[in-house]
Every structure is written in structure tokens, then in C-alpha cells.
Amino acid sequence: MKLSQLEVGEKGIVKEFTDLEMSVKLMEMGCLPGEEIRVDRIAPLGDPIAVNVSGYQLSLRKREASTIILQ
Amino acid sequence: MKADIRVALVGNPNTGKSTLFNVLTGLNQKIGNFPGVTVEKKVGYCQLPDGRKAEIVDLPGTYSLYPKSQDESIVFSVLADKANPLSPDLVIVILDASNLKRNLLLYSQVADLKIPVIIALNMMDLAKKSGINIDIGLFSKNLGIPVVPISARKIEGIDQLKAAVSYANKIALQEDSIDVNAIAPQLIESISKELNIDNPYFALQLAHQHETLKFLSTEQSSRIETLEKEFFFHSQKAQGTETIARYAFINDLLYDTVKKPDTAQDETLSNKIDKVLTHKVFGFVLFFAILLFMFQSIFSWATYPMQLIADGFVWLQNSLHQVLPTGPLTSLLVDGIIAGLSGVMVFIPQIAILFAFISILEDTGYMSRVTFMMDKLMRKVGLNGKSVVPLIGGFACAVPSIMSTRNIENWKDRMITIMVTPLVTCSARLPVYTLLIALVVPNRNVWWLFNLQGLALTGMYVFSLVSAVVVAWVFKFILKSRERGYFIMELPVYRMPRWNNVAYSMYDRAKSFVLQAGKVIIAVSVILWVLASYGPGDRFKNIDQKYLQPQYTQTLKPDELGRAIASEKLENSYAGVLGHVIEPVIRPLGFDWKIGIALITSFAAREVFVGTMATIYSVNGSAEKMESVQKKMHDAKNPQTGQPVFTLAVAFSLMMFYAFAMQCASTVAVVYRETKSWRWPAIQFAYMTVLAYVASFVAYHLLK
Numbered sequence: 001m002k003l004s005q006l007e008v009g010e011k012g013i014v015k016e017f018t019d020l021e022m023s024v025k026l027m028e029m030g031c032l033p034g035e036e037i038r039v040d041r042i043a044p045l046g047d048p049i050a051v052n053v054s055g056y057q058l059s060l061r062k063r064e065a066s067t068i069i070l071q
Numbered sequence: 072m073k074a075d076i077r078v079a080l081v082g083n084p085n086t087g088k089s090t091l092f093n094v095l096t097g098l099n100q101k102i103g104n105f106p107g108v109t110v111e112k113k114v115g116y117c118q119l120p121d122g123r124k125a126e127i128v129d130l131p132g133t134y135s136l137y138p139k140s141q142d143e144s145i146v147f148s149v150l151a152d153k154a155n156p157l158s159p160d161l162v163i164v165i166l167d168a169s170n171l172k173r174n175l176l177l178y179s180q181v182a183d184l185k186i187p188v189i190i191a192l193n194m195m196d197l198a199k200k201s202g203i204n205i206d207i208g209l210f211s212k213n214l215g216i217p218v219v220p221i222s223a224r225k226i227e228g229i230d231q232l233k234a235a236v237s238y239a240n241k242i243a244l245q246e247d248s249i250d251v252n253a254i255a256p257q258l259i260e261s262i263s264k265e266l267n268i269d270n271p272y273f274a275l276q277l278a279h280q281h282e283t284l285k286f287l288s289t290e291q292s293s294r295i296e297t298l299e300k301e302f303f304f305h306s307q308k309a310q311g312t313e314t315i316a317r318y319a320f321i322n323d324l325l326y327d328t329v330k331k332p333d334t335a336q337d338e339t340l341s342n343k344i345d346k347v348l349t350h351k352v353f354g355f356v357l358f359f360a361i362l363l364f365m366f367q368s369i370f371s372w373a374t375y376p377m378q379l380i381a382d383g384f385v386w387l388q389n390s391l392h393q394v395l396p397t398g399p400l401t402s403l404l405v406d407g408i409i410a411g412l413s414g415v416m417v418f419i420p421q422i423a424i425l426f427a428f429i430s431i432l433e434d435t436g437y438m439s440r441v442t443f444m445m446d447k448l449m450r451k452v453g454l455n456g457k458s459v460v461p462l463i464g465g466f467a468c469a470v471p472s473i474m475s476t477r478n479i480e481n482w483k484d485r486m487i488t489i490m491v492t493p494l495v496t497c498s499a500r501l502p503v504y505t506l507l508i509a510l511v512v513p514n515r516n517v518w519w520l521f522n523l524q525g526l527a528l529t530g531m532y533v534f535s536l537v538s539a540v541v542v543a544w545v546f547k548f549i550l551k552s553r554e555r556g557y558f559i560m561e562l563p564v565y566r567m568p569r570w571n572n573v574a575y576s577m578y579d580r581a582k583s584f585v586l587q588a589g590k591v592i593i594a595v596s597v598i599l600w601v602l603a604s605y606g607p608g609d610r611f612k613n614i615d616q617k618y619l620q621p622q623y624t625q626t627l628k629p630d631e632l633g634r635a636i637a638s639e640k641l642e643n644s645y646a647g648v649l650g651h652v653i654e655p656v657i658r659p660l661g662f663d664w665k666i667g668i669a670l671i672t673s674f675a676a677r678e679v680f681v682g683t684m685a686t687i688y689s690v691n692g693s694a695e696k697m698e699s700v701q702k703k704m705h706d707a708k709n710p711q712t713g714q715p716v717f718t719l720a721v722a723f724s725l726m727m728f729y730a731f732a733m734q735c736a737s738t739v740a741v742v743y744r745e746t747k748s749w750r751w752p753a754i755q756f757a758y759m760t761v762l763a764y765v766a767s768f769v770a771y772h773l774l775k
Contacts, residue, residue, distance in 0.1 A: 020307050020308070020311070021307060022557065023311060024137075024307050024310050024311050024314065025139070025557065025559055026559060027311060027314040027315065027318075028134055028135045028137065028176065028314055029134060029173065029559055029561070030172055030173040030176070030318070032314070032315060032318055033315070040342060040345075041342075041345060041349060043349065043443050043444055043446065043447065044349060044350070044351040044354055044355065044444055045444070045447040045448060046447065047446070047447045048443060048446055048447070048558055050345075050443065050562055054170075054172045054173050055169075055170055055171075055172055055173070055331075056170045056173060056561060056562075056564075057341075057561070057562040057563075057564075058559065058560070058561060058562065059439070059443050059558070059559075059560050059561075059562050060557075060558060060559045060560075061446070061557070061558045064557060064558065064559060
């Protein structure tokens with residue numbers, strides 16, 4: 001299951017990443033394996049999305065969200 | 072000013088770092104650039120309770136010491152390089168108490184550089200409100216350093232922070248966070264030995280960043296490169312390992328010291344606001360309403376102060392003309408330098424108002440939502456969600472808008488935004504368009520309610536936006552990106568704007584505009600003055616003598632005589648000669664040498680067009696005498712054919728030229744300043760001139 005497949009309000013636990021470069025940036029922002037992540041909102045045009053992770057809100061594009069594999 | 076101790080402020084974006092900086096230093100600050108780069112440097116001074124003076128350096132906000140933009144790369148250079156002129160004695164790391172986990176990553180990296188550090192725990196009021204309980208004593212004990220709870224907005228805990236700075240130890244006391252050596256043991260050891268470094272984390276960072284660091288010599292950098300290959304160092308993997316280890320350390324630390332409820336209150340409020348502000352329909356409606364308001368204000372609020380500044384300069388010019396003896400020096404000072412200065416100063420109100428709005432939108436957190444909403448749309452044409460703001464601001468003036476592209480991290484997106492922003496119809500084009508439209512478009516209504524002239528003007532505005540989007544789309548394929556585009560961005564919690572910061576931002580931007588762009592504008596104005604006031608050979612002398620003859624002095628009134636002389640001098644000045652020289656080139660566009668002069672002088676600033684037209688067709692005054700310029704231009708006949716000069720084709724050809732041509736010295740100057748290279752303004756100037764020529768040519772031949 002990828003983060004990009006979650007609907008608004010759904011939660012998941014980050015398991016791993018499919019893209020090394022992106023994973024480094026995401027982990028710096030507190031999005032790391034074991035963290036709970038929840039989809040808060042999808043932008044009006046369908047992309048990007050806003051997620052809640054590590055106690056704050058982060059926005060990322062769907063393509064970037066698809067590199068995050070959930071448990 | 073000599074300070075006793077230098078303190079660097081470090082922290083994540085949106086933690087209130089600049090508010091704290093303003094509170095600590097007051098108006099006692101100065102803005103410059105970090106040596107060798109365009110990154111803005113803010114330095115201020117602060118009196119400590121023990122009587123010493125502290126120099127406070129505000130470093131760019133960053134999430135980690137691994138930089139994602141040029142601004143962020145400064146942080147590591149200043150902190151780690153002992154030879155850096157800004158190398159601090161003490162670092163204050165500002166943490167957002169309501170969002171400690173992610174904030175602590177940067178702290179743990181800075182702490183491992185083993186510079187004396189203290190923590191300012193900001194937004195304590197917010198944290199308390201959302202039920203977050205921090206055991207500050209234990210927190211401070213576990214880290215081994217002073218932790219001062221503050222609220223920069225409410226100016227709470229600032230005295231305690233100043234006291235902590237004055238009592239701060241000269242040696243770094245912080246506990247180790249992670250075992251840095253374990254990440255790349257042999258490499259760290261070799262680099263440390265080779266470069267004589269005693270800090271393992273500094274050595275590790277050098278391994279990661281040596282290619283971009285300016286303080287390393289080429290030999291040192293290539294030596295590190297060799298060592299990396301020898302020990303199979305993989306930068307991204309090592310960074311990943313480090314980040315995971317750091318968060319493990321942070322989770323341990325927070326487990327003992329921070330108690331928080333399951334859902335924070337402030338977030339749900341922010342979420343409720345977002346449901347409306349980023350709604351499919353209301354979101355866009357509201358966004359356009361805000362833009363419209365911003366736009367209106369820039370036009371209407373700025374009119375009065377702009378008029379005041381313009382009048383002030385006219386008064387200054389007049390009084391100087393009376394006081395100073397007539398001569399070329401006075402003329403250079405008054406008609407060259409002061410005239411040029413007034414051209415700069417007149418933009419200050421618009422710049423200040425635009426930046427007040429931008430600062431409010433950013434401060435409240437709304438700007439990130441606009442970016443969030445528009446990203447998909449803008450990405451299609453090679454721009455970025457963050458390009459929306461400069462493009463909209465371009466309707467007022469390209470200069471502050473280009474300055475505001477700084478918060479676009481991605482290099483390619485930022486460059487494209489800078490390249491297309493000057494295409495948007497700015498306020499300086501407005502007088503040119505209104506003059507020309509009034510000249511050739513009949514003033515009558517179509518379909519009962521649309522005025523034909525108004526429609527033509529609206530058309531020019533829409534046309535400019537469309538052309539900006541198309542050109543951006545073309546640049547998307549031309550520019551090669553050095554970095555991969557991504558959009559991982561924090562959406563900060565909504566907050567009230569801080570009016571102090573808004574005021575500082577208005578002041579900052581206006582000041583840096585006057586200082587930087589002002590130099591170029593004055594230089595160009597002086598050159599234009601020389602071109603318009605002198606002519607080759609003794610043509611000017613001959614004109615003066617010609618008008619001394621009785622057939623002129625007796626038949627013409629003194630002011631008519633003056634105008635006739637000025638008009639003939641202009642034709643024979645270098646600018647006039649230039650106009651004749653470029654006439655063959657602009658002839659296919661329907662322009663004669665007189666329009667040629669206006670085109671040349673307009674390269675300093677577009678609004679000069681009206682003034683030049685007024686001079687050429689020998690009308691006194693400028694904007695107030697718009698009617699009469701219009702009449703003269705309307706009556707102007709081609710001497711050979713006897714036909715009117717300003718036909719529909721010529722007027723639209725001219726408008727196309729003004730729509731596309733880069734006729735603005737301030738914009739060229741600011742693009743140079745922002746890109747730190749003449750290459751970008753040169754490319755921009757070239758492509759815009761070509762577009763202008765082609766568009767004018769097409770317009771002239773279609774309408775002829």
C-alpha cells in the first residue's frame with residue numbers, strides 16, 4: 001500500500017521508501033519508518049496532498065507520496 | 072559597531088526566528104549580503120544585562136544542515152568554518168515548542184558541531200494552549216545546556232534569554248546526541264587526520280558537502296573525494312542512516328520530557344479554516360477576491376504618496392534650477408541625476424504596499440495554501456505553485472515581484488518565474504496603453520455595456536498573462552535543471568500576522584530596492600541625459616544662432632520660441648541622431664525616427680514614453696497635459712504622404728512593442744542582483760526584444 005492510495009482521513013504507518021533521494025528529504029521532515037501518517041486533505045485540483053505526520057502538516061505531490069510504502 | 076560576543080540565530084522556518092531577531096535587536100539592525108553570495112544577511116546588536124554588547128546574526132531558516140537551497144547552505148558555512156568572518160561564539164537554536172520533534176533534528180546536528188549552544192523554546196503559550204506539557208528542567212538536564220522558554224510574539228522570556236546569553240559558557244557543554252563515528256568510521260578518521268579536524272561531525276559534513284563549500288581549497292576537496300571513493304561512501308545512504316539515528320535519539324528525549332494529548336487543539340482549528348480556504352469553489356473565489364483587493368490597493372493607495380513624491384521632486388528640481396547657476400553641471404545634476412532618482416523613488420509606495428501584503432499572507436500561513444492549491448496548474452507550464460505570487464505582483468511592478476521569487480527553492484522554477492514576470496502588464500505600461508488606445512480606439516459602447524477602449528485595455532492585460540504562461544512553457548523545455556523538482560513543504564498552522572514584521576519587511580524591501588536598483592537607474596538616466604542634451608559637431612550652436620534671428624524672435628512668443636528650440640535640439644541631439652540611425656530597423660514596424668527616440672529613452676523606464684512624446688511634439692508638461700499630447704499626436708502628419716502618423720496599425724504595433732520589450736532598467740538591475748550574473752538579464756533582454764519586434768511587425772502588417 002502506498003501513501004498516495006489513501007483516502008482523506010485514512011491513516012497508515014510508514015514502512016519504507018522506493019526512492020532513495022526522496023526518502024532522505026522526507027525523513028528529514030519527520031516522515032520516517034514507524035511514524036503514523038494521516039491524509040488530511042487533497043488540493044482542489046487533485047494534487048498535491050496534505051498529510052499529518054510527526055505532529056505537523058506536510059504537503060507533498062502525489063508522485064512523491066507514491067514513493068512512501070505503508071505497512 | 073564593535074561587539075563583545077557574536078551570537079547566531081538558527082532554527083526551522085515558521086518558528087518565529089525573525090520575530091525573535093526583531094525583538095532582540097529592535098531597529099538596531101543592518102541588512103547586507105553574506106560574502107560572495109546573494110543570500111541576504113541580517114545583523115543586529117543587542118545590549119546584554121552584564122553591560123556587554125552582543126552582535127546577533129540571523130541565519131536563514133532551515134530544516135537541517137543538509138541544504139536544499141543556496142540560502143540554507145549558508146548556515147553550515149557560517150557555523151562550521153572557523154575562518155568565516157561571521158563565525159559565532161554562541162548559537163541560539165529556536166525551537167517551536169508546539170512541534171518539538173521535527174525542530175530537534177536541526178538542534179541535534181548543530182549541537183554535534185560542538186559550538187556553545189543554548190535553546191530558546193518559542194511559542195510556549197501555543198504549546199500550553201494545546202495541552203503540551205514540557206518538563207523544561209529535565210529537558211535542559213538531558214541535553215546538558217540552558218533551555219529558555221520564551222514567547223517572541225508576546226515578548227515573554229526575552230530578558231531571561233539575554234541573561235542566558237551573557238552567562239553562556241565559552242566551551243560547548245551539550246551531551247552527545249548520536250554516535251557520529253559509527254556512520255562512516257574510517258572515512259571520518261581519515262578526513263579528520265588529513266585536514267586536522269577534531270570534530271567528527273564536521274568531518275562527516277565535509278564528506279557530504281565538500282563539492283559546494285567555498286571555504287575548502289580545490290586540493291582539500293579533491294582529497295576528500297578520493298577518500299570517499301576509497302571507503303565506498305554513499306552520501307544519501309549515510310544521510311538516511313544519520314537521520315534515522317537522530318530521530319531515535321529525539322524520540323528517547325521526548326519520551327521522558329514531553330506529555331501531549333492525542334490531538335492538539337490548534338490543529339483542528341487550522342483544519343477547519345483550511346476546509347473553507349482550500350475548498351474547491353470558495354478556495355479559488357476567495358483567492359481571486361484577495362488578489363483583486365491587493366491589486367486595487369496597490370493602484371489606489373499608492374497613487375497619493377507616489378504623486379507626493381513626484382511633486383516633491385518637481386519642486387526640488389525647480390528650486391535647484393532657480394538657486395544654482397545655469398550650466399551643464401546644474402543640468403546634469405537636476406535633469407540627469409535627480410530626474411533619475413525621482414524615477415526610482417516613485418516606486419517606493421508600490422513596493423512597500425506589495426511587500427506588506429506578501430508579508431501578511433506569508434505570516435498568516437495563507438501563502439502556503441495558495442501554493443498548495445495552484446501547484447498542479449502552474450506545474451503544467453513549467454512553473455511552481457510558488458510562482459503565483461510574483462506573477463500577480465507583476466501587475467503592479469516586476470521589480471518587487473522578482474525579489475519575491477526568493478522563496479521558490481527549485482532553481483529552474485525560480486529562473487522561469489524571473490524570466491516571465493516582466494511580461495505581465497505592469498503599472499508603468501498603463502500610461503502608454505491609455506494614451507495610445509485613446510488615440511485610435513473609438514470611445515463607444517458595444518453590446519450596450521462594454522466600452523470599446525476599456526475592452527482594448529483589458530485585452531492587453533489578458534494578453535500579457537497568456538504570453539507569460541506560453542513563454543514559461545517554452546522555457547520549461549529549454550532550461551536544464553540542475554536539481555530534481557520536488558514539493559515537500561510544511562503547511563504551518565494559521566496565525567495572526569505580526570504587524571512589526573510587516574513593517575520591517577516594508578522598510579527592508581524599499582531600502583534594498585533604492586540602494587541596489589537605484590544605482591543602475593541613475594547611471595542610465597545620466598547617459599540618457601547626455602544623449603538628449605548634446606549633439607554632434609556644432610549643430611546646437613547653429614540652432615541657438617538660427618533662433619536669434621528677428622524672423623523668429625519677433626513672430627514667436629517666448630515660450631513658443633523655447634519649445635521650437637527644444638524640439639529642434641532634440642532632433643539634432645545624439646538621441647535624435649540615434650533615432651534617425653535606427654529608423655531603417657523600425658520602419659517595418661511602422662515607426663518613424665520620433666517614435667525611435669521614444670523607444671530609446673523608454674529603455675530607462677516605460678513611462679518615459681509619454682514625456683518623450685510630449686517633448687518631441689513640443690508640448691510642455693507631462694502627465695497633466697495628457698490631453699494635449701494626445702491631440703498633437705492625433706494631428707501629427709507624415710511630411711511625405713500627408714497621412715496621420717498614428718494610425719490603428721501604428722498604435723497597436725507600438726503597444727505590442729511595449730508589451731514585450733524589456734524597457735525597464737530597474738528590472739534588468741534587479742534580475743542581475745537576484746541571479747548574480749549578467750547572463751540572465753542578457754537572455755531575458757534578447758528574447759523579449761525579439762518577441763517585441765516580431766509581435767509589432769505582425770500587428771502592423773495585419774492592421775495596415
